[in-house]
Amino acid sequence: MLLKKIISLFLATIFMLGAAGCAGDNKRExxxxxxxxxxxxxxxxxxxxxxxxxxLILEFTDEYGTWNRVxxxxxxxxxxxxINGGGSTAGVLAIIDKTASFGLIxxxxxxxxxxxxxxxxxxQLGVDALTISVNPHNPILEIQQDLSQDELIKLFxxxxxxxxxxxxxxxxxEIVLVTRDIGGGAHEVFQQTIMSEIEVSLNTIQxxxxxxxxxxxxxxxxxxGYASFGVVxxxxxxxxxxxxxxxxxxxxxxxxxDYAISRPILIxxxxxxxxxxxxLLDLFLSDQGMRIIEARGFIPIR
Amino acid sequence: xxxxxxxxVHAFIRVLSITAFIAVLSFIFTLFALVFVKSRGHLNIHFLxxxxxxxxxxxxxxxxxxxxxxxxxxxxxxxxxxxxxxxTAVYLQFYCxxxxxxxxxxxVIGMLAGIPSIILGLFGYSFLVVRLxxxxxxxxxxLVLGLMVFxxxxxxxxxxxxxxxxxxxxxxxxMGVNTVYYILHVVLPLAWRDMVSTMSFVSGMAMGASxxxxxxxxxxxxxxxxSLLSPAMALPLHLYHLLSESISLxxxxxxxxxxxxxxxxxxxxxxxxxxxxxxxxMS
Amino acid sequence: xxxxxxxxxxxxxxxRFVSFFVFLILSFIVLYxxxxxxxxxxxxxxxxxxxxxxxxxxTPPSFGILPMLLGTLYVAxxxxxxxxxxxxxxAGAISSCFTGKTKHMxxxLIDMLAGIPSVVYGLLxxxxxxxxxxxxxxxxxxxxxxxxxxxxALMIVPYMVSAFAKAFERTNENxxxxxKALGVSQWYSLTHLSLAHCKLDLLSGFLVxxxxxxxxxxxxxxxxxxxxxxxxxxxxGITISSLIALEMGSAKLGSLHYHALYTAGMLLLVLLxxxxxxxxxxxxxxxx
Numbered sequence: 001m002l003l004k005k006i007i008s009l010f011l012a013t014i015f016m017l018g019a020a021g022c023a024g025d026n027k028r029e030x031x032x033x034x035x036x037x038x039x040x041x042x043x044x045x046x047x048x049x050x051x052x053x054x055x056l057i058l059e060f061t062d063e064y065g066t067w068n069r070v071x072x073x074x075x076x077x078x079x080x081x082x083i084n085g086g087g088s089t090a091g092v093l094a095i096i097d098k099t100a101s102f103g104l105i106x107x108x109x110x111x112x113x114x115x116x117x118x119x120x121x122x123x124q125l126g127v128d129a130l131t132i133s134v135n136p137h138n139p140i141l142e143i144q145q146d147l148s149q150d151e152l153i154k155l156f157x158x159x160x161x162x163x164x165x166x167x168x169x170x171x172x173x174e175i176v177l178v179t180r181d182i183g184g185g186a187h188e189v190f191q192q193t194i195m196s197e198i199e200v201s202l203n204t205i206q207x208x209x210x211x212x213x214x215x216x217x218x219x220x221x222x223x224x225g226y227a228s229f230g231v232v233x234x235x236x237x238x239x240x241x242x243x244x245x246x247x248x249x250x251x252x253x254x255x256x257x258d259y260a261i262s263r264p265i266l267i268x269x270x271x272x273x274x275x276x277x278x279x280l281l282d283l284f285l286s287d288q289g290m291r292i293i294e295a296r297g298f299i300p301i302r
Numbered sequence: 303x304x305x306x307x308x309x310x311v312h313a314f315i316r317v318l319s320i321t322a323f324i325a326v327l328s329f330i331f332t333l334f335a336l337v338f339v340k341s342r343g344h345l346n347i348h349f350l351x352x353x354x355x356x357x358x359x360x361x362x363x364x365x366x367x368x369x370x371x372x373x374x375x376x377x378x379x380x381x382x383x384x385x386x387x388x389x390t391a392v393y394l395q396f397y398c399x400x401x402x403x404x405x406x407x408x409x410v411i412g413m414l415a416g417i418p419s420i421i422l423g424l425f426g427y428s429f430l431v432v433r434l435x436x437x438x439x440x441x442x443x444x445l446v447l448g449l450m451v452f453x454x455x456x457x458x459x460x461x462x463x464x465x466x467x468x469x470x471x472x473x474x475x476x477m478g479v480n481t482v483y484y485i486l487h488v489v490l491p492l493a494w495r496d497m498v499s500t501m502s503f504v505s506g507m508a509m510g511a512s513x514x515x516x517x518x519x520x521x522x523x524x525x526x527x528x529s530l531l532s533p534a535m536a537l538p539l540h541l542y543h544l545l546s547e548s549i550s551l552x553x554x555x556x557x558x559x560x561x562x563x564x565x566x567x568x569x570x571x572x573x574x575x576x577x578x579x580x581x582x583x584m585s
Numbered sequence: 586x587x588x589x590x591x592x593x594x595x596x597x598x599x600x601r602f603v604s605f606f607v608f609l610i611l612s613f614i615v616l617y618x619x620x621x622x623x624x625x626x627x628x629x630x631x632x633x634x635x636x637x638x639x640x641x642x643x644t645p646p647s648f649g650i651l652p653m654l655l656g657t658l659y660v661a662x663x664x665x666x667x668x669x670x671x672x673x674x675x676a677g678a679i680s681s682c683f684t685g686k687t688k689h690m691x692x693x694l695i696d697m698l699a700g701i702p703s704v705v706y707g708l709l710x711x712x713x714x715x716x717x718x719x720x721x722x723x724x725x726x727x728x729x730x731x732x733x734x735x736x737x738a739l740m741i742v743p744y745m746v747s748a749f750a751k752a753f754e755r756t757n758e759n760x761x762x763x764x765k766a767l768g769v770s771q772w773y774s775l776t777h778l779s780l781a782h783c784k785l786d787l788l789s790g791f792l793v794x795x796x797x798x799x800x801x802x803x804x805x806x807x808x809x810x811x812x813x814x815x816x817x818x819x820x821x822g823i824t825i826s827s828l829i830a831l832e833m834g835s836a837k838l839g840s841l842h843y844h845a846l847y848t849a850g851m852l853l854l855v856l857l858x859x860x861x862x863x864x865x866x867x868x869x870x871x872x873x
Contacts, residue, residue: 040524040532047522047547051358054523058355082533083359083523084438085543089835097838099437116837174725181811182642183835199643202813205726205821208546208831211358215548222725296357315677315780322674323682326742330698333709340712389603397597398604407604409865410611416861417614418800420826421850424833425614428621432838449610482593503700510702513802516830538704538803545708545807558705569697 037077038067038276044084045091045104046185047209048228049125049265052296053104056289057081060280067276074276081280085209087183095120095268101277103268106185106228119271125284127299129229130186130261131241131249133214137221138240143169146243149260152194155224158201163222177204178216178225186210189263190226214239226261229254233297251299265298334562341556349556359523360543361550365557369564370526371440371534372509375519378444378530379508380501383452388497391459395467396481415453422446423514431518438533443519447508454507458500462493499575506568510561512538537561615854622851625844634848639813641832641842648845650852652813656822657853660730660805661798664737669791671738672745677779679746680753692750699743707807710736715808724819728810731818736808737801741794748790752783785871789864796860800853802826825853 043050043057061081067074084090084100091103096116106128109117132147134140144167147155154160156177163170179200180186191200207213210228217223218238229249232239241249244260253259267284269277283289290300338345349364356362390407398404426446436442466489474484512520520536522543527534537557544554625631625648636649679691714735715727724731756779764778780787802824810821811831829846836843 042521042533050522054359055357080525080528080532082521082525084521084533085547086834093835093837097432176725181831181835183832199640202639203821204812205728206811206831211547211549216726220719220726315674318670319674319678319681322671323678325671326675326695326698326746329739330694333698333701333705336709336712337705386603386607389600390607392596393600393604397600407608410608412865413858413861414607414611414614416796416857418802418826418853418857420800420802420829421618421854422614424829424847424850425617427833428838429613429617449614452607480589480593482596483589485596506700510700510704512702512704513826513830517833538702541704541708542803542807545711551712554708558708561702561705565700565702566697569700573693 035074035275037075038274039077040080040082041102041277041280042082042084042094042100043102043104044086044094044100045102045268046088046106047085048211048231049104049106050083050085051211052230052293052298053284053289054083056283056292057083057280060283067279070276070279074279087181087208088185088188089183091268092117095270098270101269101273102281105266105268107189107263108266109268110188120268121271121273122266122268123281123285124264124266124301125289126265126293126301127254128263128265129249129254129259130190130226130263131229131232132224132244133217133227133232133239133241134224135217135221136238136240138224139163139170140167140242141240143167146246149194149245152244153198156190156195156200156204157198158203173222176220176223177201178213178220178223179204179206180210180213180226181206181208184209185263186226186228190261193261230296230298254299265293337555337558337562340552341559344552344556345559349553350560353525354523354540358547358549360540360553365535365537365540365553365560367524367526368535368537368540368557369560371520371524372537372564374440374527374530374534375443375447375515375536376505376508378440379447379451380505382445382448383455383504383508384501386448386452387455387459390456391463392485395460395463396485411453411456414449419450419511419513420516422450423517426514427517437531438519438521439531440519440527440534441530443515443534443536444530446514446518447511450511450514451504451507455500455504458503459497462496462500463489466492495575499572502568502571502575506565506572509564509568510538512536512542515539537564618847618851618854621844621847623844625841625848628841628844630841630845634845637815639828641836641845646841648841648848649813650825650845650849652815653823653825653828653849654852656730656809656816657799657824657826657856659816660733660737660809660822660824661795661801663734664741664798665791665795667734667738668742668745668794672742672749672790672794673780673787675742676746676749676753679750680757680779692747695743695746695750699747703740703801703804704807706736706740707804710739710804710808726810726821728808728821729819730809730816730822733805733809733822733824736804737798740801740804741798744797745790745794748793749783749787752786752790753779756782785867789867789871792860792864792867796857796864799860800826800857802830806830825849 061079064070064079066076066078068076088105088107091105092109092113094100095103109122132152151166155166155175160166160175162172162174164172205216207216210231213225214227214231214235217225217227218235227239232241243249247253247259249259254262267281269281273281290302293300350369351366352364353367354360354363354365394404394407423446426442430436430442430445431438470488474488515536516539519533520539521533524533524535538561541554541557541561544550544557630646630648633647634650636647637651638647638649639652640647679688683691710732714732718724718729718732719727760778805824806827809823809827811823811827812821813823814821816822829850833846836846
C-alpha cells in the first residue's frame with residue numbers, strides 16, 4: 001500500500017516535471033497576442049548594485065503585478081524577477097552562459113571576456129568610485145588625510161604591516177586590510193588603476209560584498225579598505241574616506257576624472273532583448289531609476 | 303599506593319565527565335536562549351509571511367519565499383531519496399542473494415555518505431545545472447540534497463527491514479507467500495511508521511544543508527517557487543547572506559529561530575512516529 | 586496469487602535496477618570530479634598546486650593548495666581533539682548517571698543538537714567568538730583559525746557523544762550484571778570497563794567526527810576569515826571546502842581556475858574517502 005503511494009508520488013513528480021516543461025507551451029497556446037510570455041527574468045552580478053535596483057524592482061512588481069498592466073500588448077503573466085549575487089564576474093559569466101537575462105557589473109568588461117560574449121549589449125547606469133576609507137576612530141585621520149599612490153601600493157601589497165610603517169606618528173598596531181574577493185568588480189578595478197603590476201596582499205579580509213567590506217571597516221578601528229563611494233554614502237559618518245593623490249572623492253572629482261579610482265556601473269545583457277526585458281531596462285534607465293541610484297549614494301549617468 | 307592512584311584516576315574521570323556533561327547541557331541551553339532572545343521583536347507572524355524588504359534587502363520584511371523554497375528543496379530531496387532508498391533496501395534485504403554484491407553496495411553507500419556536501423554541490427552544478435540543463439532550480443538543488451541524505455535513509459530502512467525479518471520472515475515464507483506479498487502485507491504495515499519517522503529525520507537534514515545549494519539552487523531573492531525548474535531562496539542560505547553581507551544581525555537570528563523551530567517540529571514528528579512504530583512489532 | 590507473482594517479478598527487477606543505479610551514481614560522482622580535474626593536472630601550472638600561493642587570476646597564475654590543505658587539517662584535527670575528551674566525559678556521565686527514560690531523553694536532546702544546521706553554528710561562532718575576539722588586543726580581526734576550531738568543536742561534540750554513548754551502552758549490557766554483582770560502582774565500571782573495552786569504538790567515533798569536520802563548509806566559512814594564508818592560531822585561514830564554495834561562482838566554466846577548484850575538490854574527496862576506509866577497517870577489527 002505504501003509502495004503504491006510511493007510509486008504514485010514518484011509518477012506525480014514526473015508529471016510535475018513534464019508540466020513544468022510544458023508550462024511555457026500552454027501559455028503560448030492561450031494567448032493570441034504576438035508577444036510571448038517572458039517567464040522568469042534573472043538578474044545576476046554585483047550584490048551591491050543588486051541591492052540598489054531591488055527597491056526599483058519591488059516597487060515595479062508591486063505597482064503592476066502582471067506584465068499586461070505595464071503594456072497592454074504584453075501577455076497576462078505575473079511579473080517574476082529573480083536576483084542573484086556572486087559578484088561582477090559571476091554577472092559576466094551568467095551572460096556568457098546565458099543563465100541570466102541581465103548582468104550587473106561594477107567594472108568594464110575585459111577584452112578576454114568580450115571574445116567569449118557573442119552579441120552583448122551594455123548600458124551604463126552610473127558611476128561609482130573606490131574610496132580608501134577608514135574607521136572614524138583611526139588616528140590617521142588626525143595626522144594624514146591623504147595617501148599617495150606609492151603609499152597605497154605599499155599598504156595593500158602588505159609591505160607595510162603596522163600603522164607606524166606608514167607614518168611613525170601612528171601607533172604600532174597591525175593594519176587590517178579589507179578587500180573584495182576575486183569575483184568582485186572592485187578587485188579588478190583597484191588592481192588595474194592603483195596596483196598595476198604589484199599583487200594585493202593575500203593577508204586581507206576578502207569580503208563577499210561591498211556591504212560586508214564597509215561593515216568590517218565600521219566595526220574594526222584598525223581596518224582600511226577600498227570601499228565603494230556609494231556604500232560609504234549609505235553609511236555617512238560611520239566610515240571616513242581619505243583622499244588619494246591629493247584628490248578628495250567627491251562627486252565633482254569623480255565625474256571630472258580627477259579622482260583616480262572610479263568605475264562604471266553597467267548592466268550587461270544578451271544582444272536581443274525580449275520586449276518585457278526591454279521594459280525593465282527602460283525602467284532602470286528612467287528618471288525613477290536615476291533617482292534611486294542617486295538616493296543610494298551613487299552617481300547616476302544623468 | 304595503588305589505591306590512591308586509582309582513586310585519583312576515578313576522581314579525575316568523574317570530574318571530567320560531570321564537567322563535560324554540564325558544559326554540553328549549558329551549551330544547548332545557551333544556543334536556544336541566545337537565538338530566541340536575539341530574535342525577540344523580529345520573530346512574528348509577519349516575518350513568516352512577508353517577503354524580504356528594506357534596504358539593504360532583508361533588513362526588513364520577512365522570509366516567506368525562503369521558507370517556501372526550503373520546503374520545495376526538501377520535498378524533492380525526500381521524494382527522490384525515499385524512492386531510491388526504499389528500492390535499494392528492498393532489493394538488498396529481500397531479493398539479493400549474492401553476498402558479495404550486498405557487501406559492495408554497503409561499501410558504496412558508506413562512500414556516498416562520506417562525500418562532503420560541497421563536492422556533491424560541485425557535481426550537481428556541472429552535471430545537473432549545466433550538462434543536463436536543469437539550471438539553478440529546485441530540481442537541481444533537491445536532487446543533490448537527495449543524494450546527500452540517501453545513504454542515511456537506506457541504512458535506516460535496512461535496519462527496519464532486518465528487525466522485522468528476524469521476527470516474521472520465516473513464518474511468512476513458511477505459509478507460502480512470495481516476497482512482494484510479504485513486503486506489502488507484512489513489512490509495510492509494520493514498518494510504515496518507522497519509515498515516515500526516517501523520512502522526517504532526513505527532511506531535517508536536507509532542510510539545514512546549505513553547501514550543496516550554494517551552487518545548484520539558491521538565489522538571493524526570488525518569489526516563492528512555482529515550478530520545479532525555477533530558482534528559489536533557501537532558509538539556511540538566506541541566514542548566511544544576512545550575516546556575511548552584514549544586512550541584519552537580528553534578522554539572521556530570527557531566521558535561525560525559524561530554522562530551529564522547523565527542525566524541532568520535524569524532530570517531534572520523527573520521535574512520534576518512531577515511538578509508536580517501535581511498540582507495534584516489538585511485543 | 587497470480588497477480589502477486591507478476592508484481593513480484595516487477596518489483597524484483599525494478600529494485601535491482603535502482604540499486605545498480607545507485608552504484609552508478611557514486612561512480613559517476615567520483616569520476617566526474619576526477620575528469621574535471623584532469624585538464625588542470627595536465628596543464629603547465631599543475632606544479633603550482635604544491636606551492637603556498639593561490640593567485641588564480643594573476644599572470645602567471647599560481648594554484649597553491651597547500652595553505653587550504655593545511656588549514657583544513659589544522660582546524661579539523663584540533664577541533665576533534667578538543668571535542669574528544671568533552672564527548673567522552675559527557676557520554677560517560679550520561680550512561681553512568683542516568684537510566685531508562687531520562688537517559689533516552691538526554692540522548693534525544695543530543696541528537697537534536699546534532700541536527701542543528703551548520704549555518705546556525707556559524708552564526709553562533711560569529712556572535713560568541715568573532716565579535717568579542719575582535720575587541721581584544723590579541724588579534725587584528727575576530728575571524729581566525731581559533732574561532733573556527735572552537736566552532737567546529739562545538740559542532741562535532743554531539744556526533745561523538747551519540748556514538749560513544751551507544752558504545753558504552755553495549756558494554757553496559759554485557760557487563761552490567763557482573764559488575765553490579767561484584768559491588769563495583771558505576772564510575773569504576775565506566776573507567777575500567779567501558780573505556781578500555783570500547784577503545785576501538787572511541788577511535789572510530791573520533792575518526793568519523795574528524796571526517797565530518799574535514800568536510801564542513803558553512804560554519805567554518807563564516808568565522809575563519811577566508812584568507813589563503815598558512816594557518817596560524819590567531820590569524821586568518823581558509824579550508825578547501827570554503828575555497829570551493831567562495832570561488833566556484835566566479836570561475837569561468839572550462840577555465841584553469843575552474844579545473845583547479847575541481848582538483849582541490851578531488852584532494853578533499855580522496856582525503857575523506859581514505860579516512861572512511863580506515864574507519865571501516867577498524868570496525869571490522871572491532872567485530873572480531
